[in-house]
Amino acid sequence: MAELPDLTVFASKLNRLLKNETLHTLDIRVATKLNVSTAELKKKLENQKLKKVERIGKSLQFHFGDNEILGLHLMLKGELKELDKGELAPKNCKLIFHFTGEKSIVLTDTLKQATPTLNPPENKIPDALAISQDDFFNLLSNRSKRIKELLMDQKSIRGIGNSYADEILWNARISPVSTAKAIPETIARQLYISITEVLKEAIKEITQANKDKLSGEMRDFMRIHGSGIKKSPTGHLVKSLKIGGRTAYFTAEQKLYS
DNA sequence: ATGCATGTTCCCGG
DNA sequence: TCCGGGAACATGCA
Numbered sequence: 001m002a003e004l005p006d007l008t009v010f011a012s013k014l015n016r017l018l019k020n021e022t023l024h025t026l027d028i029r030v031a032t033k034l035n036v037s038t039a040e041l042k043k044k045l046e047n048q049k050l051k052k053v054e055r056i057g058k059s060l061q062f063h064f065g066d067n068e069i070l071g072l073h074l075m076l077k078g079e080l081k082e083l084d085k086g087e088l089a090p091k092n093c094k095l096i097f098h099f100t101g102e103k104s105i106v107l108t109d110t111l112k113q114a115t116p117t118l119n120p121p122e123n124k125i126p127d128a129l130a131i132s133q134d135d136f137f138n139l140l141s142n143r144s145k146r147i148k149e150l151l152m153d154q155k156s157i158r159g160i161g162n163s164y165a166d167e168i169l170w171n172a173r174i175s176p177v178s179t180a181k182a183i184p185e186t187i188a189r190q191l192y193i194s195i196t197e198v199l200k201e202a203i204k205e206i207t208q209a210n211k212d213k214l215s216g217e218m219r220d221f222m223r224i225h226g227s228g229i230k231k232s233p234t235g236h237l238v239k240s241l242k243i244g245g246r247t248a249y250f251t252a253e254q255k256l257y258s
Numbered sequence: 259a260t261g262c263a264t265g266t267t268c269c270c271g272g
Numbered sequence: 273t274c275c276g277g278g279a280a281c282a283t284g285c286a
Contacts, residue, residue, distance in 0.1 A: 001264055058265080076264045077282065092282095110282050113266080145275075154266085161265070217264095227262080227286085245278065247263080 001076050002217045004128060004159040005202035007055045010080060010214050012207075014053040014060070017082065018099060022049050023064065027096035029089065033115040041118055044068045050099075057127055057158025061120070071120035072107070078114030079215040081106050105214070128159035128195055136192045140180045147183065147191075148176035149244050160195070162246045166225035168198045170232065175256040176248045177241070182257040224249045 002010065026045055028038045036044075048065035055061075059073040074080075081090070083104040089096060094114060095107040107114060126135055139157060143150055150156055151165045160168065169176050172194035174187060183191065205221045206213070219226060223233050229249065231237060236251035 003264095073265085075266070075281095110284095111264095113281065115266095149276085152265090162263085242277090244276075246265090 001074055001078070001161075002215070003161040003164055004055070004058060005164070005199055005206050006213070006217050007058060007060060007074075008203050009206045009211065011053045011055040011060055013212055013214055014062075014080075014105075018050050018103060018105070019052060020049060021099040021101050021103060022047060023097055024100045025096075025098040027089075027098065028094075029096070030094040030109075030112060032094075032112050034117075036118045041070075041116075044118060045070060056123075057125070057154060058161065059115075059120075069119050071115075071117040073115040073117075075109070075111065075113035075115060077111040078107060078109040081108065081215055125155060125158050128157055129199055131157055133189070133192050136195075137185065137188055140183055140188050140191075143180040145180050146176065146243060147174060147178045147180045148248055150180045151195075152244065152246075159199075162248075163219060163222060163225040164198060164202070166249045167202075167222055168194045170224040170250060170254060171198050173254050175254040176243055176250050178255075178257040184257070187255075187257070224251070 023045055026042050028041065031038050034041065045064050045068055048068060051063045051065065053060060053062050059071050062070040062072065064070065083096065083106045085102055090106060090108055092108045092110045093106055094109050095116065096104060098104045145153070148165050148169060151160045151168065152162065166176065172187070172191040174183065174191060202221065206218050209218055222229070224238055226249070229238050232251045232253065234253060236253050238249050238251055241248045
């Protein structure tokens with residue numbers, strides 16, 4: 001699925017496309033995972049102006065007129081797509097947003113796991129691109145989890161998925177199986193920098209490749225993560241390991257703290 | 259053909 | 273209670 005950098009690009013595309021447009025009709029084809037009734041969702045959002053779209057963690061938030069927020073998590077297979085005028089709803093369509101200016105976007109999901117949430121509860125879990133250095137140090141200091149799992153733990157820090165966790169840990173030269181609290185502060189500082197650097201660089205790459213994208217993921221620029229990558233940019237053999245049911249890619253350049 | 263990838267949740271055992 | 277492993281979900285791609 002799309003990860004944080006892709007979602008950031010989607011959010012800016014959605015803003016360019018739909019900001020200040022009024023939602024005319026919300027066509028709810030599949031209501032699975034929805035936290036309110038279809039009637040309530042329609043009632044709250046239809047005829048409201050879309051004020052902005054934001055990315056928070058791995059979800060998008062559509063802010064509508066009267067303080068109504070629609071959160072949307074795409075999960076593994078959710079995809080957004082612009083629908084041309086008169087175009088039929090695609091297969092596996094869950095939601096269609098028809099705006100008064102005749103623009104429409106559709107949410108499809110073959111897995112039916114995409115999760116729309118009306119007015120998601122306030123959440124203090126920091127976003128990976130917004131966490132302060134102090135909060136990040138505190139997060140590491142009392143956790144005996146392996147660092148890769150901690151970075152991917154959405155209840156600790158939001159937005160980092162399997163592939164970017166590998167990229168970040170290689171950038172910081174830290175082994176993914178290091179114990180979080182065993183990482184010394186100087187190294188943790190580097191890790192903090194790597195998070196921002198890797199994610200921002202990815203946003204830049206994706207934007208340059210296609211600032212208008214609304215779906216899919218782009219990974220061409222990844223240094224470590226991917227079954228096709230044999231060596232790191234510095235020439236070290238890429239090894240792999242299952243961590244938390246996911247494949248971690250790493251090299252001997254990455255130091256183990258335990 | 260086989261199996262891997264992908265996020266989250268839930269279930270189980272240590 | 274925390275930690276880690278595994279399954280489940282549907283589909284496309286090597």
